[in-house]
Amino acid sequence: MRFSYVNTTQIFFGQGQISSIQSSISPSDKVLVIYGSGSIKKNGVYDQVVNSLKDHHWVEFSGVEANPTKETLDKAVDIVKQQNIDFILAVGGGSVIDGSKYVAAAAKYQGDGWDILTGDYQISDATPLGAVLTLPATGSESNAGAVITKAATQDKLSFGSPHVQPKFAVMDPDVMKTLPEKQLINGIVDAWVHVCEQYLTTSHGAMVQDGYAETLLRTLKTLGESFEQRDSDGWRENLMWTANQALNGLIGTGVPQDWATHMIGHELTALWGVDHARSLAIVQPSLLRNQLEHKRSKLEQMGVNVFGLTKSDDLAERTINAIENFYQTMQVSTQLTEHGDNKQKAIDAVVSQLEHHGLKALGENKTITLEASRQILTSAIA
Known part of the structure; x- marks a missing residue:
């Protein structure tokens, strides 16, 4: 560090x-x-x-x-x-x-x-x-x-x-008392992905950053699972403070960061007006599966320390499934449907925008090429 x-x-x-x-x-x-x-x-x-x-x-x-x-x-x-x-x-x-x-x-x-x-x-x-x-x-x-x-x-x-x-x-x-439920859910998802972008990278030995990131993820998971308590002072206080801590710079200091989910998600928002948080939920599971071998170690760590999963050869895969299920239990889609009927045209449009913005090598390892982005979008677009 x-x-x-x-x-x-x-x-x-x-x-x-x-x-x-x-x-x-x-x-x-x-x-x-x-x-x-x-x-x-x-x-x-x-x-x-x-x-x-x-x-x-x-x-x-x-x-x-x-x-x-x-x-x-x-x-x-x-x-x-x-x-x-x-x-x-x-x-x-x-x-x-x-x-x-x-x-x-x-x-x-x-x-x-x-x-x-x-x-x-x-x-x-x-x-x-x-x-x-x-x-x-x-x-x-x-x-x-x-x-x-x-x-x-x-x-x-x-x-x-x-x-x-x-x-x-x-x-x-x-x-927050008068916020629509959708915006509260978006807040949970947005903060969750912010933490993941700084945590689901490589194994680096920064125990404080990893440990605090896992605490924030467990808190967000609990808030999502206890959404029926959203009218309580404690629930509101914990979401507001957790979302702040997710991106105040602390857990990202001295460690690799990803942000590819955001870069691709931004294009979905710009092209089809998808809520920012929901664009992230659409992209992230497909991106993690595409980059599985690069992120396997941290996914396994997240599976054990955040979701309480048991160790196994397919722990990383089960962790991605758990992330996707977390979104779906809050009725947040993990597939893009706003693009209309022409899936290929939608994929081409996003890849074209990524290329136009110079986003040709994304992720902490710069391994998400335009072709990898195309593969991610193929999985993420319904």
Whole structure:
């Protein structure tokens, strides 16, 4: 292990913590509040935010999509530039927070913000931002990454920079009370795959990272199996905190990481609008079977330490089956059906996008070539 790790986001966790905004943003800062479709006006979050900003000068921007688009976010970028915004407050789930990170960076750049996603512009400054999390899933509230879609070209790309790491994150589990069941399930699946991308790689001897990853996976498994308890404070608190810990950088420090499931899954979302978490559930089992020999040791470790399976020659295979069954028990499909009737055309479309984005050697071993991606998609698409 050789790494440098720091997480600069201050977490305000627990009931009633939205009031922490008041003391976390300078009263002299002009604030832009960014949110999504307006559900925060129905569940009381908006009113709490407004009350916390009563001593601040602030404006708002709404309409950030579930998969935030450059086209929408550029309108917020214009507001930041034209109204001399000093601080951005993202109020929402991962999409709103990711989108706000794009706005924060693009507002300090005079060119096309999409240059951030293509790597043609390296972020050197950003408008400071904070987050009020309303949907636990991505961990975006305390990491430096974001995923943005360009609707005009159906491109979905990611970027990361310490300049866009939120200064603080408010995590009040009470905001989850009005979330639809589907979004809660998506949160479990998203966090589960985030852990797997950093855990199901190679055997490396990093006992803390592996042990903590297994703890998070067992917790998510328990939350999925006890979904009928989702209205309890304890259930909500544990999902919100586990989803945060899954992608705050800790379990990925000093160890190999995969992320191929995400790269392929992003294309399913960009092409057919599949929920991000559900795109991951579609891709992951097929990808694990395709990469079985490279991941056999860690799959066997997961089978024993997460699912409690007994050792056998086919333990890795049974672990993949257990993962797939975990999704299916939550009524999450592991096959893509949104593509319509032409399976071959769908496979070709995804492979073409992967090639266009330069994703020709994915995974911790760079063994997922375009041909391997095609094989994975052949299994994953109904």
